[in-house]
Amino acid sequence: MLHFFDPRTDLDSEIDYGTPPATFDPTPDAELISLSIDGNEVRVPEGTSVMHAAAMAGINIPKLCATDSLEAFGSCRICLVQIEGRRGFPASCTTPAEAGMEVKTQNDKIGKLRRNVMELYISDHPLDCLTCPANGDCELQDMAGAVGLRNVRYTGQSAIPSHTHLDEKKDTSNPYFTFDASKCIVCNRCVRACEETQGTFALTISSRGFESKVSPGQDDAFMDSDCVSCGACVQACPTATLMETSIIDKGQPEHSVITTCAYCGVGCAFKADMKGDEVIRMTPWKGGKANRGHSCVKGRFAFGYATHQDRITSPMVRDSIDQPWRKVSFEEAFDFAATRIKGIQEKYGRNSVGGITSSRCTNEETYLVQKLVRAAFGNNNVDTCARVCHSPTGFGLKTTLGESAGTQTFDSVEKTDVIMVIGANPTDAHPVFGSRMKKRIREGAKLIVVDPRSIDLVNGPHVNADYHLQLMPGTNVAFVNAMAHVIVNEGLEAADFIAERCETEAFHEWKNFIADERHSPENTEQFTGIPAAYIRGAARLYATGGNGSIYYGLGVTEHSQGSSTVMGIANLAMLTGNVGRDGVGVNPLRGQNNVQGSCDMGSFPHELPGYRHISGQAVRDLFEDAWKVKLDPEPGYRITNMLDAAVEGSYKGLYVQGEDIAQSDPNTKHVEAALRNMECLIVQDIFLNETAKFAHVFLPGTSFLEKNGTFTNAERRISPVRKVMPPMPGLEDWQVTLGLSKALGYEMHYEHPSEIMAEIAALTPTFSNVTYERLDEEGSLQWPCNDETPDGTPIMHVDGFVRGKGFFALTEYVPTEEKVTRRFPLLLTTGRILSQYNVGAQTRRTENSSWHGEDTLEIHPQDAEDRGINTGDLVSLASRAGDTHLRALVSDRMQPGVVYTTFHHPETGANVITTDNSDWATNCPEYKVTAVQVDKLISETASSEWQNQFAEFTEQQIAFIDK
């Protein structure tokens, strides 16, 4: 393959080039310009700054206000250079390189000017370098050294105007970083990082000259400001002014290991900064292709749970759940579990047991659990928690496009013109991608938000939605159909694309279907509540506004028609030709870190790894050969079916790795009934989670810091996870699965997770060229990665759809059975917030709870007034499934008739309320629509009946652990 200079990949992520790379299209005709810097010839893309060009040649011009994650600002003037034929000393960070330029970066005159600048800075800076937390990592110190500053004439406060920074107070309100304004040089990097990188605009610089100073909001404390604690300003600060508290406490790290965040599906790359085997800081890695050096409060700061005192590091067993746990050796626990599982299968049949793989664990671990179920249990009763979030994505995208995955890279958003966000809240749930999206919107991309709630994107700092289509929960299909109807009936479809790329007959059948009046926005308005004119406007914008991209989340999938909406979205993208290139596509935003990976690894009961149906003889032959075992050709139970069968009494044993179905699955009472019916529940986790309270065998798990493996993010990007500390229980999770499998009589042999990946690659055509060595070389790889695409596949369906021709599926709107009634007149929808993650098991055990200590119920002012509810009141929330009590938050983000809550705290019991309605195709639960009633509680302390039982049960179960 020919190689062209690509500033995205050909720059060294360990070097700070001072200014961002120029936008450059690495094609054969792209031209570079040539200039001379200190006599060296440098070839760079047009638009590169002189500073950046010099750094490419290995010449580091001193800088203070510049860093390559931010646009040049030109305020400190320490980076000045001389250019042949030009007057004065231009700043190299703001001067673009030009062909033929001759630049001098160093001579006596320049040196003197730089020392003068430096002297002024230092005169207003404490000289306590030896005891400063930034010692060893301070750019101000480095630059003083680089320019050769030897004395400072204006020391003390007399020589300079009355106000200096020296007596500023520290702001320690943020639990993770400290703001020590006395060290601030007002370089503005933090302010720009908050604006450009994060897009929150929380920081400002007030006053001017010597008096100017940085502050969050109007002189607020960080915790009282709009700051979301992403850490971008801390990362950008060249001094000790903004500094991680962990570094202040512990000093600078001595080595770092690159790894991948274990929280959300963005999959940010981090450097774990270490002191011995202790992680003292997580720093977003600039070389990470998913995050490009940015982070959010979870990945950046919330890693303390890994060493939390609640960790359980010893295996435990017990005969029944009303008994205390007995600590045992791993061997004993494996034998105990295996004997019970075998006994159950003998008594109730082969199908009476199964397993649940984790969307938080690594690909390798997930692969092993499904292998254990299929090979050692001898059935296909394996499912993953992706069942309850993105299973409709798998089904819908496979049916229409041919591959169960998103079509783009995150970088693709930089080329998009119209963004449609449906049922996703990226600034909270996928924050780093949310920031990248906001940046593109600030650059001018149009935005359509489809959401019952007014999410941050609708009306945020410097970001506004062109259309907010505020639909009623449960009417997504009516909405997508109306969009398609407008595009078809107004003749806005991409006829050539469809003719060339899609199945003709299916398209014509679909076109007749969608053209019908019942799908017109004027007719669907009665269901969706979206004014027809808005739909028409949005449809025209998406179809004709240039590159149109769709990003969607669980607000699409977690419905009785989740799969239909996913297919409807794919239809829209094909209809407008928005598939197969940069800037467009269908992009599911995955909730947990490895949702994509757990699906890829064959966690679904009907599919072997690589999405191949278990009924296929050829595929089974392949696996039977490799695994030396006979496979059952019948699909197995999904989680929901397992639980139903357990309640009925025919399903008795379950191995759950790294999931907490008792908290995360809908209709808690039903789940609890199922779990209580189990005769052998094996839970592998780092904490005694809600599910483990019903378990008979507890196998201690390891956090992402204690093992090797890979995660696959929402862009199909496989990234390395690296062991930085020894596993606290003594075994890594994959070794635990091996032990259990051996006890069951099916031995597997691996010495290292890389060997598991080698087996995955050998059996899965889309992974065939993935190896640990390649991952180390490339940092990450996007599947498909095989002989045809050895470097991976950033954009899918480029020359044709994976299934051959694109398929337009019929998507009839079938209203959900979950309807408001007089008894339950409101609709509840659920979601998540920035600082907490999923069931909260990790984030609740960190300082992140300073932002979100409890789940609250958001309610529209009108609905609140009707019920006499004020913010902070304790209210009861009831559905036909159950009821719970929580505090209200009156908010005009809500529309009348719709209430909202999060599910991060177990004692809230948000899922006590949700029902067991589910998606027609995949049984993905309908979390997003539940008919409820909300009432103000008179008694301030009252807990619901379920909450009382929960508290009692929890207390009892905790007492059963002998710590």
Add this chain to the structure above:
Amino acid sequence: MSENELSHLIKMANQIASNIGIGSTEEDCVKKVVTHITAFWALPMRQKICANMEEFAEDLNPIATKALLEIQTNLKAA
């Protein structure tokens, strides 16, 4: 409230029929439902619903009924 396994299966079959059993001919619609249920439902689920469908005849919609009859025949043949 907890729906039992069987009523849940009936509801799922109906849902599938009303979502996928649409368009073209009835024969086609039935075929789509049969294919879907065979591909995605575990054997015990198919057996259970087929063994009890007479009792719930009134609760099943027509396409679902036809599809399940066909699945019943397939199960017997296997």
